[in-house]
Amino acid sequence: xxxxxxxxxxxxxxxxxxxxxxxxxxxxxxxxxxxxxxxxxxxxxxxxxxxxxxxxxxxxxxxxxxxxxxxxxxxxxxxxxxxxxxxxxxxxxxxxxxxxxxxxxxxxxxxxxxxxxxxxxxxxxxxxxxxxxxxxxxxxxxxxxxxxxxxxxxxxxxxxxxxxxxxxxxxxxxxxxxxxxxxxxxxxxxxxxxxxxxxxxxxxxxxxxxxxxxxxxxxxxxxxxxxxxxxxxxxxxxxxxxxxxxxxx
Amino acid sequence: xxxxxxxxxxxxxxxxxxxxxxxxxxxxxxxxxxxxxxxxxxxxxxxxxxxxxxxxxxxxxxxxxxxxxxxxxxxxxxxxxxxxxxxxxxxxxxxxxxxxxxxxxxxxxxxxxxxxxxxxxxxxxxxxxxxxxxxxxxxxxxxxxxxxxxxxxxxxxxxxxxxxxxxxxxxxxxxxxxxxxxxxxxxxxxxxxxxxxxxxxxxxxxxxxxxxxxxxxxxxxxxxxxxxxxxxxxxxxxxxxxxxxxxxxxxxxxxxxxxxxxxxxxxxxxxxxxxxxxxxxxxxxxxxxxxxxxxxxxxxxxxxxxxxxxxxxxxxxxxxxxxxxxxxxxxxxxxxxxxxx
Numbered sequence: 001x002x003x004x005x006x007x008x009x010x011x012x013x014x015x016x017x018x019x020x021x022x023x024x025x026x027x028x029x030x031x032x033x034x035x036x037x038x039x040x041x042x043x044x045x046x047x048x049x050x051x052x053x054x055x056x057x058x059x060x061x062x063x064x065x066x067x068x069x070x071x072x073x074x075x076x077x078x079x080x081x082x083x084x085x086x087x088x089x090x091x092x093x094x095x096x097x098x099x100x101x102x103x104x105x106x107x108x109x110x111x112x113x114x115x116x117x118x119x120x121x122x123x124x125x126x127x128x129x130x131x132x133x134x135x136x137x138x139x140x141x142x143x144x145x146x147x148x149x150x151x152x153x154x155x156x157x158x159x160x161x162x163x164x165x166x167x168x169x170x171x172x173x174x175x176x177x178x179x180x181x182x183x184x185x186x187x188x189x190x191x192x193x194x195x196x197x198x199x200x201x202x203x204x205x206x207x208x209x210x211x212x213x214x215x216x217x218x219x220x221x222x223x224x225x226x227x228x229x230x231x232x233x234x235x236x237x238x239x240x241x242x243x244x245x246x247x248x249x
Numbered sequence: 250x251x252x253x254x255x256x257x258x259x260x261x262x263x264x265x266x267x268x269x270x271x272x273x274x275x276x277x278x279x280x281x282x283x284x285x286x287x288x289x290x291x292x293x294x295x296x297x298x299x300x301x302x303x304x305x306x307x308x309x310x311x312x313x314x315x316x317x318x319x320x321x322x323x324x325x326x327x328x329x330x331x332x333x334x335x336x337x338x339x340x341x342x343x344x345x346x347x348x349x350x351x352x353x354x355x356x357x358x359x360x361x362x363x364x365x366x367x368x369x370x371x372x373x374x375x376x377x378x379x380x381x382x383x384x385x386x387x388x389x390x391x392x393x394x395x396x397x398x399x400x401x402x403x404x405x406x407x408x409x410x411x412x413x414x415x416x417x418x419x420x421x422x423x424x425x426x427x428x429x430x431x432x433x434x435x436x437x438x439x440x441x442x443x444x445x446x447x448x449x450x451x452x453x454x455x456x457x458x459x460x461x462x463x464x465x466x467x468x469x470x471x472x473x474x475x476x477x478x479x480x481x482x483x484x485x486x487x488x489x490x491x492x493x494x495x496x497x498x499x500x501x502x503x504x505x506x507x508x509x510x511x512x513x514x515x516x517x518x519x520x521x522x523x524x525x526x527x528x529x530x531x532x533x534x535x536x537x538x539x540x541x542x543x544x545x546x547x548x549x550x551x552x553x554x555x556x557x558x559x560x561x562x563x564x565x566x567x568x569x570x571x572x573x574x575x576x577x578x579x580x581x582x583x584x585x586x587x588x589x590x
Contacts, residue, residue, distance in 0.1 A: 051465070077467035089462035091455045093522075097263045102455055103466040105448040111468060112476075114449035119267050129259045138259045142266045164467050 002065065004029045004198035005050075005081070005168045010059035012045055012222075019045040020056070021223040027168070027198055034201040034209045037219030038242055043202050046219070047170055051083050052076045064167060078107075080167035084157050086176050086202075092146035096137050096156055099145060100128045103163035127163070135159045135189055151182030155189055168198045175208055187211070206243075210234070218242070271446040277525070281435060288428050296423035301535045302430035303491045306437060307508075308515040308527025310484035315513075316521030317445065318477040319457030321374045323509050324385030327365075328358040328482040330504030332489030334392060337405040337499035345411035347429065347494050354490030355483040361388075362482020366475040382506075389504040404500030408493070419495065426495035433491060434528070437484055441524060444480075453477050454522075514557060520565055 005027045012020040019042050027033050037043055048054040050061060052073040061069045063081050071079070091099055101118050104127045105111045119125040132138045135155040140148060145156065158174060175186045190212060193199055203209050209216065209230075216233045218225045220242055226233070233239055257265070287298060307329055314320040332354035339350050368380045392399045400406055412418040417425045444450045452473050455463045464470050493499040502508075511534075519530020537556065542549040560568065 073464045074467050074469050077465065082467075083465060085462070085465075089459055089465070091458040091462065093454060093458055094451065095266075097266060098451055099455075101267075102448070102451055102463075102468065106452075106467040111448050111452055112472070114444045114447045114476075117267060117271055117443075117446045118448050118451055119264060125260050125263050125267075129263060133259065138262075141259070141263065160466055 002029060003027060003062070004031065004064060005200070006060075006062040006065075007050070008060040008062070010046075010049060010061065011057045012049055012054060013057050019222050020049060021221070023059075023219075023222075023224055025217060025224075027200065029167075029198055030196055031198050032201070032212060032214040033199070034203055034213035034216045035219060036203060036206075036209055036216060037225075040221075041219040042222035043219055045222070047083060047172060047202060050170065051081065077164055077166075080165065081170075082161045082164045082166035082168075083170035084161045084172055084174060086173040088150075088153050088157050090145045090153060090156060090160070093144055095144055096132060096141040096148070096159075097128055099156060099160050100131050100163045101125070103160050104128055104131075107164055131159050131163045134162070134192070136185070149182070151178050151185060154178055154182075154186055158189060162193070162197075166197060168200065169193065170200045170202065172202045173204060174201070175205060267446070271442070280525075280528075284431055285428075285435075288424060288431075292422050292424065295427040297535065297539065299423050299426040299430045299495050301531050302427065302434050303488050303495070304512070304515060304535060305528040305531035306430070306434045306491065307485055307488035307512050308519065308531050309434070309437065309441065309524065310481045310488060310527075311512050311516050312521055312524065312527045313441070313453075313481040313484065314478055315516060316523065316526065317450065317453040317457060318474055319453075319460075320369055320474065320478065321377050322369075322381040323378045323506075323513065324381030324383070325481075325485055325512055326504055326506070326508035327381075327385040327388045328362055328485035329489035329492075329508060329512075330385075330388060330392070331361055332358045332486030333493040333499040333503040334399060334405070334489075335486070336410075336490040337408050337493045338398060340408040340410050340494070341405060343409075345409045346415075347410060347413045350410075350494065351433065351487055351490045354486045356486075358486025358489070359479050359483040362479040362485075363475065365482075366478035369478065370471050370474055382509075385504065385506065385509055389501060392501055392504055400500070402501060404498060404502075405493075408497050408499070410494050410497055419497070423495070430491050430495060433487060437487065438524065438528075445524060449473065449476070457522075514553070517557070518560060 003026050005025065007023055007025045010020055010023040011018070023046060035043055035046070045054065049056050052071060056069065060067055063076070063079055068076055068079060068081070098118065101124055104124050105118065108122055108124065110121060110124070119128070129138065132141055135158065137152060137155060137159060140152065145153060148156065154174065158171070161169060171190065174190050175183055178186055187208060201209065201213060213230060215227070215229055217227045218233065218239050225238060225242065226236055228236070311322065311325050314322060335354040335357045336350035339353060344350065365384050368384070369377045372380070393401055410419060413425060413429050419425050452463065452468050455468065456470050456473060460470055489503055492503065515530035515534045516527050517530070518533050519528065520526035537553060538549060541552045
């Protein structure tokens with residue numbers, strides 16, 4: 001089986017502080033993997049390394065076997081590595097149609113077109129609607145994002161990432177801050193992501209992790225403490241200790 | 250609004266929505282009809298109208314980078330001034346044809362815009378303000394020093410500007426100047442209407458709203474900003490060229506700091522990120538300046554400043570709501586047309 005995403009001995013230090021310590025991950029195509037760990041475990045640093053915001057001190061990152069360690073953020077997106085954000089990072093003045101159309105246009109190589117209206121060439125709108133439909137966003141697709149309820153914004157956050165057609169999708173706490181009533185919709189959307197997309201879930205919420213993930217890596221102090229299936233992690237006394245110490249779960 | 254369109258398939262609805270965003274409004278059409286119609290009336294004001302059209306063009310150019318791409322600049326006069334000097338120097342050396350001069354001015358300003366765009370890619374708003382301010386000062390001092398080319402502090406003497414299209418000479422009343430400047434403004438706005446509704450235009454708005462996310466969905470942010478900055482420089486170069494051609498003169502004044510500051514004021518008054526904001530702002534600004542300076546010639550800036558403080562404190566949205574209500578009372582037909590869109 002080919003690996004969709006792999007890291008080899010990934011290290012990142014800020015001065016004397018080692019934020020990521022020798023992290024080696026191997027995720028097969030279509031995996032449902034969760035990255036968990038207490039606050040300060042280095043989850044954010046790891047995402048930033050994977051997506052190209054930070055440059056690793058040493059180590060390699062491979063997407064479909066190709067070394068992407070020297071590429072910029074948007075180039076990695078072009079190759080199929082996309083993330084969502086824990087705190088909504090959307091475009092308040094744009095509608096859902098426009099937001100998703102941006103990602104679709106860019107992927108189709110029409111993002112620089114200045115001489116024609118959005119969606120008048122190629123199957124841009126068909127793709128936009130397909131994505132919006134999947135997340136049940138078509139009802140309010142002509143409203144500016146700022147006016148959408150928080151739960152809908154959360155869905156749009158994932159929708160626009162999926163519109164880039166990623167091979168690997170990094171979901172950073174997708175249900176963060178969502179009120180109880182709208183939570184189920186988000187969880188269902190996450191569970192329904194296309195099977196061929198490799199999904200990495202960075203999460204605090206153990207319910208979501210146990211329900212969604214097939215495998216888990218536990219990150220502590222920048223290093224992988226342990227890896228395994230959901231059952232193995234549940235039973236691991238070290239994981240319990242880490243989380244009991246935190247008062248979580 | 251629930252209407253028949255909600256029964257359409259979503260793809261169709263999305264298409265209609267985007268088409269609707271780009272459609273001409275009655276207000277827009279009316280504006281251009283009136284603006285061109287003014288060429289036949291108020292002859293003694295045509296020089297003022299021409300000045301307004303030029304200021305509007307300059308403000309529209311700033312809107313591309315400030316309103317759409319979110320780049321603040323206190324040195325936009327650099328491109329305006331370079332455009333003015335380009336046509337000025339050409340006209341003094343025997344090339345007085347307005348349209349080719351205009352094209353050349355757009356080109357030199359665009360080249361400067363392209364190369365200086367790399368300086369504004371990174372950094373905070375404050376850094377950008379300082380860098381743009383610095384570039385404009387550099388250009389100002391350069392023009393001052395190269396007096397063999399620019400005339401230095403005395404300005405560029407002896408420009409001979411030919412007739413527009415080889416036919417329409419610039420007249421004393423400024424009618425040709427007005428129609429010429431307004432036509433250039435119209436053509437530029439026509440072009441920019443296409444640009445702001447294109448994928449490129451949407452990407453600029455996305456970058457303004459959230460550059461972090463724009464990058465994270467695959468938009469090459471730097472490349473888009475370079476293109477936007479260059480485009481804005483070209484348009485500012487046009488505006489500067491128009492000023493030099495219609496006044497037959499270029500001096501260091503075209504590169505002064507107050508030009509950059511004024512155009513920012515104009516855009517703030519008219520509203521940024523809406524293409525027509527710069528035009529509205531230019532009209533309000535120049536008429537206010539004109540009206541106030543006849544009442545109190547020395548202190549007009551005081552009242553402009555006062556108006557600006559009120560505008561910012563009260564908030565544009567609130568003033569607009571009031572404005573809409575007044576328009577709605579006075580012209581119910583027009584207001585209904587607008588609401589139906």
